[in-house]
Amino acid sequence: MADRRIADRRTDDMGITGTTPPSSAPGRWWPPGLARRDTEAxxxxxxxxxxxxxxDRTYRQFRTVNRLVSGWRRVYRQWIRPRLDTERPTTLLDIGFGGGDIPRALTTWAARDxxxxxxTAIDPDDRALRHxxxxxxxxxxxxxxxxxxxxARGDRFDMVISNHLLHHLDATAMEALLADSRALARGLVLHNDLARHPAGYHLFAVATLPLARGSFVHQDGLLSIRRSYRRPELQTVVPTGWRVTSMFPQRLLLTHDGTPR
Structure with a gap:
């Protein structure tokens, strides 16, 4: 899992620190602090x-934030529902469940259909389990x-997913997660994460400002966007066989399909 230390430096609510855009930055000018992925915060x-x-309020607010921006309803319809059956059970593992809203929503949608x-949903943080x-x-x-x-236990699942996990990981942890995902999945792996973009950053900054004092959603959401990948960046750091696709709004879907054809 990701290193869970708080950075020594702190940012204001807008969270931008000055950096010089690298030569590989997007063609049009981006604000300093977003041109490069922030790996320190x-x-x-x-x-x-x-x-x-x-x-606790942050965990509870995840449900609303994910409903608005994570796109899991669309992912369920396009990727998950076609693999489910009315009689044969399909098993799914959610890695890093956080507030628990994503696995609960997926299971509810399947039952309605x-x-x-x-x-099964796992998280190494005991605070998430208490929530x-x-x-x-x-x-x-x-x-x-x-x-x-x-x-290590030898568990296997038909599908493995995660939400907002990739941007937390350094290179070693990313490699371990992708290897574990393939070892645990008989078929499809879906890692759904943010895509770094100025439009999404500033929209999120404005939309979540009322939550800045009561929870960590505003501050941590901005940090998460700064830590997240652009599509070409993510594709270059994942092994062969993994596919990165863009999804509205400002999303990246990393997939690996080991389902026998």
Whole structure:
């Protein structure tokens, strides 16, 4: 998993620090701080001693934020639902469930479509597990574990997914996650993440400003966008066989399909 230390330096709510755009930056000028991926900043909620009240509100607000920007309803219709069956159970693993809203939503949508989906969701952070303990499970098995723990256990699933996880990882952790994903998945792997872009950054900054004092959604969301990839950047750091596609709004979908044809 990603290094969960808070960065020593702090940014203001707009979160831009000055850097010179590299020669490989996008063709049109981008604001300093977005032309290059920020690999130093750490999200405030990842600090072990962060305010528990703000953390709990952040977990609860993930549901609204993900519903508006993550595109999982579309991913479900296009990628997941066609692989489900009305009688044969399909197993799905969510790595790094955070607030638990994504696995609960997927399982609910499948049930409404009268399809059988058995979902397991893991997160190594015990605070995430404590949060979901107070929520209706809706058919999801939540567990405090890492992907490496499940690989060591010999677990396998028909599909493996994650949401907003890739931008947390350094090169070593990214390599480990992708290897674990393939080891755990019999078929499809879907890693859904943010795409770094000025338009998305400034829109998110304005839209979430009312949440800045009550939770970490505003500050950490801006840090996450700065840490996220552009499509060409992500494609260059993943092994052969992984495909990066763009998705509206400002999304990247990293996929690997090991399903027998």
């Amino acid at each position: 750490r999200e405030f909620m990842d600090a072990p001693d962060c305010d528990p009240g703000r953390l 009268r399809l059988v989906l058995h979902t 979901v303990a107070g929520l209706p499970a809706r058919g999801v098995h939540f567990e405090q574990a890492s992907s490496a723990d499940l690989v």
